[in-house]
Amino acid sequence: MNYLPVELHTHSVHSDGKLEIEKLIEESKAFGYEAIFLTDHNTMSGLEDVKTFDLPLYKGVEWSTFHGHLLILGLPHAYDWTRANVDNLANLILEIKKDGNFAFGIAHPRLIGSPLCMGCHWDFNLKNYDVINFIEVYNGPNPHENYSSELNYQFWLDRVLEGNKIAPVAGRDWHTIQRDMLIPLTFLGIEGTLSEAYAIEALRKGRTYVSLGPVANLSISSDREYQLGDTATNGRYNFKIILHSSSFIEKSSKEITLDRILLFNNEEVIEERAIKYNEGLNFKFDLKRGFFRFEVLGEIDDKKVRLLISAPLWIGD
Structure with a gap:
């Protein structure tokens, strides 16, 4: 099994990112990723622009709600994020799961929320976290300088100590060109040749490690x-x-x-x-x-x- 660097959390001009899809791919290849997921906020319109690239671009979306941000990877369309309220998320995830083997993850669970970043703090009432496959323990560049990194890590570890089989990941939360910054990495354990299906499988099976470089x-x-x-x-x-x-x-x-x-x-x-x-x-x-x-x-x-x-x-x- 090979552990490969795959970025799970990126944005383009189709939501609040600054990069066109072609530029995002160019920067990703230069950085050294094996593949990336495009996870614009509440839309997958960016994937309509996809041509044939020499770096794989996989399907995803970031549901950005008033109660938290949920990454959904591998799905065919964005689904209706407006149906989510503080109490019904688990049922919505189970409903979406009927359509395929997707991966569901919590983005920046302990990032500061309202009024500075509406919905960025995870406030959903999940009585059982077995619907979640992964949690970001590191989010954004230079996570060692971010106060929320320790809180994100502890949020993930608390879920693991409860017996939830949830993988740790890092999310670049990529919006613009970044130079001379330390980028947190997710390595996925891949059997065979890397594909979207194998990347989703690695997340669902918990075959990950997070690294700040090594x-x-x-x-x-x-x-x-x-x-x-x-x-x-x-x-x-x-x-x-x-x-x-x-x-x-x-x-x-x-x-x-x-x-x-x-x-x-x-x-x-x-x-x-x-x-x-x-x-x-x-x-x-x-x-x-x-x-x-x-x-x-x-x-x-x-x-x-x-x-x-x-x-x-x-x-x-």
């Missing part, structure tokens, strides 16, 4: 090989990881330093080690019921940050 090669095994997002059984596990620097770091003006990796079984840190680029680490440990995940910590311009956040591997009995 690229990970990893393997998890016990009785067999497992992928992030899988459900396994409790027992003895082997985990291998090696980190590489990337062109994404080179495109920013930030100084990024690796520090250490943390391995979690539920809320407990079960391993902690120093980590460097291009040096493989091997771990052996027992996992109990719940989930396993990992984070890589480091510094950006002397500020301590989470450089990499993985989706969980779920552990059953």
Whole structure:
């Protein structure tokens, strides 16, 4: 399985973005994405402009409501966002799901809301988050400088601790040309050749990790090989990881330093080690019921940050 950088949250002149579709594709290819989703606010008219590009442009929309912003990826049309009220979102998602295997995600759940950004804060009453596939833990450029990043991360982690199988992602929330900024990345675990269907499958199965630049090669095994997002059984596990620097770091003006990796079984840190680029680490440990995940910590311009956040591997009995 290959983990590939795919951008999930972009805008064009068809909503409040500044870029024509052709320019968005040009910038995306130059940056190094393998594909992007176009997620204009409450419209998919931008996809009518799509010609044949040498970078895949996938279907999406950002429902921008008074109670929060919902990303829907892979859908055939935008559906009627005006039907959403604070209490009925789960039913609307279930209704849309009848039309196909789409992916549903929460954008910037803890961004400041009204009156500065109407609807940007997530206020929907969802009694059960099992209708949600992913949550943005990082949103926009330079997320290490954004107060809402820690709040977004905690919002996602709280849902995971409740037992919801929700993947962490990053959203560039791309509106205009950006230079010399640190762009948060979503890497999707893809089986086979990248396609819209495989990207949606990765999100629905929780095969993601979020990065502020480092690229990970990893393997998890016990009785067999497992992928992030899988459900396994409790027992003895082997985990291998090696980190590489990337062109994404080179495109920013930030100084990024690796520090250490943390391995979690539920809320407990079960391993902690120093980590460097291009040096493989091997771990052996027992996992109990719940989930396993990992984070890589480091510094950006002397500020301590989470450089990499993985989706969980779920552990059953």
